Amino acid sequence: MITTIRRLRHARTAAVVAAILLCAVGLGAAPASPVSPASPVSSAPSAAPTSCSGTYRIDRTMTNGARWQMCWDIRRLTGLVLSDITYTPNRGRPTRVLSSAALAEVHVPYDSGRPRFYDISSIGFGDLELGTLTTLGKRDCPTGELRSFSGHKVLCVETQPREFAYKSAVQKGVLHGDDLVVFSVSEIGWYDYITEWRFADDGSITPREGATGTLSPFQFSDAASGWPTGVGSSRFSENHSHNVFWRLDFDVNGKTANVVEQYDYTGSGTASRSTKLTTLSKETAAELAPMRFWRIKNPTALNTDGHPMSWEIDVRDSDEYRGPEHTEDFTHHDVYVTQYRECEVLAYGGTMPGCATSVDQYVNGEKLKDPVLWVDVGFHHVPRDEDQDPMPTHWQGFRILPRDVTATSQLP
């Protein structure tokens, strides 16, 4: 064991030296094109997903050469679960990103105080019998491929174009990109939720939830907590929130021993801004703030510049709902970082014995060895006349970006 570690360390040192030499050569050579691709040099590249095959495996090489591989599954409560998510940059080598990723709650409290829905823990996104998991047809997935689960087509795997992967006057280049789009749909009461994951050919991931279907046909209030949707001002459709929680178990470059950092850029009313780095060594509940992001890094996996490979969490668009004390403490923060535990799957309403029931309680001072991230993005829905009927889809989500996974852009 010790010998193995020594050998690895030795290999890393050698590789870093090699990388420096390559850089030096690169400086002398013109034109400057990226010399060495994305190969992580310090640890063996993580293997492609092995825990699934056939229809349960997604493997797509994009037009520019980048590749995404993953497994998918359906759970009764959380619906679509993606696992073993592996990214291979264009001209690079495979690197594992996430061990698993799924919804953890969709909380829908109405502005008068009730009703309050817990769509994952009280209804569940993955029941074929009750139809909370929707069977999809060709019209749902016009250019993609439908995948079946227990004999029902429930998943769409599609490639969609993305404008301007880059444009550069200097490089006289322009490239339009592709996204691998994976989604399922859950009919929950009068809403239809689209649970979508977009994997771009530049390595970025966009989890987002689309809310469509119909407005509640029964939830009406007054001018204080609703919007007039009937003729004149007699019928007020009640305002409410959709607070969507995601659970992300990162395995950066295939290793569970990840480090979570929070970056802030301080300064207000001054010309300068300066970096403030906070390393989260223990379980943490955090809030959104302007010029703030988090990243999950593998300190032992370096790109060819010698920088640790990491993935950045960017949350830019949330209504930051805060529910009542005691009963909805899980809504009191936007991002949670917890130590991995098998029984901690739901952000609220957990029923596993020997386990706390909500994400705020999972944060109890444990040291972070294998961190799990929880992201809450809220949307305050003030109904419009246009919402009836059918209701135009509203999307809410966030972004996961590679930060130093490759030493240079791998787009062209």
Add this chain to the structure above:
Amino acid sequence: MAAIGLLGLLGAGTAGAVGAAGADDRSDHGRAARTSGRGGPLTARETARAVRVATAAKAGPGGAATAAAPGRDVRGRPGAQVLWSERHRDLGKSGDDRRRLADVYLYDYASDTLINRLVDLGTGRVERSSRQHGVQVPPTAAEVTRALEVVMADPRLGKGIRADYRAQTSKPLTKPSQLHAQGMAFLASRATGVEGSGKVARCGVHRCVQLFVRIPRGKWVDTSRIVIDLSADRAAVIGL
């Protein structure tokens, strides 16, 4: 839009109506699962085996007391209600997937107990078992059907829902399968400060549900103030 009023009949509030688009696309439900690669869901055969093992439940490893519970299902018949079973996977350990494990969820209506059993499909043994009170997971189709039966059997509510159905379809409503329904676990805490909350005070300890009901190709039926206590076979209307 015309109001459709199960609760309108009870004078309990506004009832909107919305056309529900699309056909009921659950027609192929029940078809046996096919194996189409590793990492997939339990097949029909695996599901049957998992449920058989979980409900027969011999002693687990370490001598855990997992004797078959006498138990009652949602209709009061012998044996605990099977909620659902799904492939168990420790999501943190993606490598070790050779063993086929199943999580089986049961609910014993006789003792109001949620039972969770982890079954090794290879050995046919219960690896882990837990029993909990006061904890509720979402209702399943069998329970939603039972909840509709309770509503239909209620003198006031049954009359209302049959009138709604006839008004829309010109046909009699005789069985729950004529309706499209989903269910939601309901806890007493969700009725805090609500008129009539005393009527649902046992929900949580009892297994209670609320329903979303629509008439296929038709309108929604307002069940938003109805709470069905499946442990007591009773429906209550509260001021939600």
